Amino acid sequence: MELAHIHQHFLSCDSVSTDTRKITPNCLFFALKGPNFNGNTFAEQALAQGASFAIVDEVTYKTSEKTILVDDVLETLQKLAIYHRNYCKTKIVSLTGSNGKTTTKELIHAVLSTTYSTIATHGNLNNHIGVPLTLLRLTPETEIGIIEMGANHQGEIAFLSNLAQPDFGYITNFGKAHLEGFGGVEGVIKGKSELYNYLQEHDKHIFLNADDPIQLEKLSGYVKKIGFSQNQQNYYQIKLLDTNPNVRLQFEEVTVQTQLIGTYNFTNCCAAITIGKYFNVPKEKIKTALENYKPKNNRSQVLEKNGYKIILDAYNANPTSTSAALSSFAALKGMKKIAFLGDMFEVGPTAKEEHQSIADYLDSLGLEHAYLVGENYYQVKTTAYKFRNFNELKTYLEVNPIPKGTLLIKGSRGMAMERILDFL
Structure with missing residues (x-):
């Protein structure tokens, strides 16, 4: 089907979906593929749940007028987006x-x-x-x-x-x-x-x-x-x-x-x-x-819980953002400061060097307490407390409660450092 015709179908719909868990009435479903799934297999389910049309790229799943067969679903999604961007x-x-x-x-x-x-x-x-x-x-x-x-x-x-x-x-x-x-x-x-x-x-x-x-x-x-x-x-x-x-x-x-x-x-x-x-x-x-504007989703959030003030910046971390967060944290005045840092991912062959650099900077700041979590931080030389993984930190905190103060929590998404809030 030509892109212009697909666009007409799109305009007749109220929304777009790529996930059968989020189907809404009169949506256009794109049967995307991934490493572990084939969206084509969910096309009929999407239609049954209220989708008006389903775009598929395997002829086996072209089962009705409501299924639109294309060469490649992802490429069609991208081309339709360009077409619609110029239309608007x-x-x-x-x-x-x-x-x-x-x-x-x-x-x-x-x-x-x-x-x-x-x-x-x-x-x-x-x-x-x-x-x-x-x-x-x-x-x-x-x-x-x-x-x-x-x-x-x-x-x-x-x-x-x-x-x-x-x-x-x-x-x-x-x-x-x-x-x-x-x-x-x-x-x-x-x-x-x-x-x-x-x-x-x-x-x-x-x-x-x-x-x-x-x-x-x-x-x-x-x-x-x-x-x-x-x-x-x-x-x-x-x-x-x-x-x-x-x-x-x-x-x-x-x-x-x-x-x-x-x-x-x-x-x-x-x-x-x-x-x-x-x-x-x-x-x-x-x-x-x-x-x-109030930050959310673990991005520079300022929270208070049980007498602690928390700077929750745990959505992600890399050497630049971690250095910046530590610098700003250290500059805060009139408070007891405690830092929790989780490993930085996707740093590549410089991982050892970058984590050591952050540890050195952290040591130079003279914070009251600092805790480093993850395989990379566990290898650094530092005066901070080190833990190979979050479970080790959890075991430690169950016996040694976090001192009252202002906390900085920072780490890559895979570290899920926001779990520290459970120990306050």
């Missing part, structure tokens, strides 16, 4: 980077949605499936779409850029994330810069942190750039006033008291302010949006 003519803002993508995306959405009809990537659905699903949520009435792009290998951001076809772009930073897949820090810079490459090739606008020397160098000769800075006068000026404990900043004589911690979140706020200003969002609406 929505302005697209794409962002990528090593750290802070999801929080920055949420902040941009909070600011722009005060003035425009916007949609943004749900959670971190930022890959070759998530980006098409986000594009298919656009409607002709959507004025701005905010598309997060994630990657851990060369070429992925280029591919996603060709899907989303952004009109604007922003890279949060270039850090030590997914080093294994990218092949080191230079590989990270090259991979993430694929968004810059797309935007420059298509003469589109780029937002940048002008206090980041890598971004400045990458865009030195490009005209269509809109930057923010604390100290360079030829860029939009935003000042960091305080981070003890929450970020307080100022732009155009407007003071913003956020619910976010850490200087790294100051930069995320700057991006949202700059993009909001570009789109003529009134500054008082920008202020309100940033002040009302």
Whole structure:
């Protein structure tokens, strides 16, 4: 069936689904395949549960007029997303980077949605499936779409850029994330810069942190750039006033008291302010949006439980984000500080070196207590407590309760360091 006809079927549906556990009435079901499943086998089930159509790529499962046979379901999902993106003519803002993508995306959405009809990537659905699903949520009435792009290998951001076809772009930073897949820090810079490459090739606008020397160098000769800075006068000026404990900043004589911690979140706020200003969002609406934004999903959350204050930043971790979190944590004043760090994954052959570097930095901070968890941290030389796995930590904490104070909890997703909350 031609893409235009599939698009007509799509328009007649209320939503898209790739999971029979989440079928809603009158949805369009895409029978995707994975290493351990074949979505084609669930097509009939999806229709029985209320899907209006099911797209399959194995002729055996073309059982009725409601099953649409294509050569490749995933490729059809991606092509349909491009077709629909152009049908809607929505302005697209794409962002990528090593750290802070999801929080920055949420902040941009909070600011722009005060003035425009916007949609943004749900959670971190930022890959070759998530980006098409986000594009298919656009409607002709959507004025701005905010598309997060994630990657851990060369070429992925280029591919996603060709899907989303952004009109604007922003890279949060270039850090030590997914080093294994990218092949080191230079590989990270090259991979993430694929968004810059797309935007420059298509003469589109780029937002940048002008206090980041890598971004400045990458865009030195490009005209269509809109930057923010604390100290360079030829860029939009935003000042960091305080981070003890929450970020307080100022732009155009407007003071913003956020619910976010850490200087790294100051930069995320700057991006949202700059993009909001570009789109003529009134500054008082920008202020309100940033002040009302509250972090969630284990990302820089500030919690209180049984007399403990907790900075829960356990959604993920890499050397850059962990160093930044420790730096901001150490700068907090007037409190007893206790750090729990879990292993950093996808660091590749530099894992030993990177974990030792974090341990050395942690030792230099002189925190009251520090606990390191995981096979990599267990190998480092440190004055902190070390545990090979979470079960060892659990056994220790059952006998040695965590001292009262302010806790930083940080680790890669696979470490699930938020389980520490059960011991408070």
